[in-house]
Amino acid sequence: MTGAEAASAWLGWFAQERRASAHSIEAYGRDVAQFLGFLTQHLGAEPDLVALGTLRPADLRAFLSARAMEGNVGATRARKLAAVRSFLRYLQRHQGMAPVALAGLRAPRAKVPLPRALSVKEARAAAEEIPDVYALGRHENPRLQAARDRALFTLLYGAGLRLGEALALNLADAPRQGSEAALRVVGKGNKERLMPILPVIRDAMAAYLAQRGSGAVDEPLFIGARGGRLDPAVAQKRLRDFRRLAGLPEHASPHALRHSFATHLLGGGADLRAIQELLGHASLSTTQRYTAVDAAALLETWRKAHPRAD
Secondary structure: OEHHHHHHHHHHHHHHHOOOOHHHHHHHHHHHHHHHHHHHHHHOOOOEHHHHHOOOHHHHHHHHHHHHHOOOOHHHHHHHHHHHHHHHHHHHHHOOOOOOOOOOOOOOOOOOOOOOOOOHHHHHHHHHOOOOHHHHOOOOOHHHHHHHHHHHHHHHHHHOOOHHHHHOOEHHHOOOOOOOOOEEEEOHHHOEEEEOOOHHHHHHHHHHHHHHOOOOOOOEOOEOOOOOEOOHHHHHHHHHHHHHHHOOOOOOOHHHHHHHHHHHHHHOOOOHHHHHHHHOOOOHHHHOHHHHHHHHHHHHHHHHHOOOOO
């Protein structure tokens, strides 16, 4: 069986047994075809089952290295390796090919993108200056919805909450004026943390609650047009619409407000461990990404301001 015949048999199995999508089949098929083309040059002949069964980890590393030289990023090379692994394992289990030593071969690490924070001015605008554009459309209670959005986005920026954490709050959790109580937040893995609440958050929440009205303590704090718990997609769309009206950058989103909270605290001299606790990160390494963001901002400022930076 030639390598091309083996690849055709594997793709048929992959489509039928794994019920893979057409997109995955096309991408994986392209990756394995590229791999076989590389081996033809690397080995000096088109590989068959015997040749494929004698591959070493060094051969696969050579394939990945060639892809890196072509400019493939880590995530792309990891996908190609996953396709090759699936192909070779299929041949071992279904075509009687000799096992290939793959255990020690690690996939390339995908580069984790840096969090994209807003400037202080942009974050304050997104959190506090959302105009009453609901009045422009057909909405049952535009004042309520506008006040709700101000309270929600002020909370995200002022306390660094995830959108899901904020929308999970009930009426009993609402920060109140005249109270110094911290906000109890349930984050990932049901891990609880206490968040100090700024006066600006309590003011925005008071304006929202005045529009919302009273209710049972277990009712959702942030409600949608029909009175149920606010859908995250609605909140995301609301900020997306506003950023276009206000000329904010395209990455202005509810999660960008959380990033801005952490980045601005770090820029103001806050301790990294304290920011970790406030964000609810299980690992300090996750929080340390913000040091790169702050360094990138300093570098950009230097490039714009220093007379010899051009």
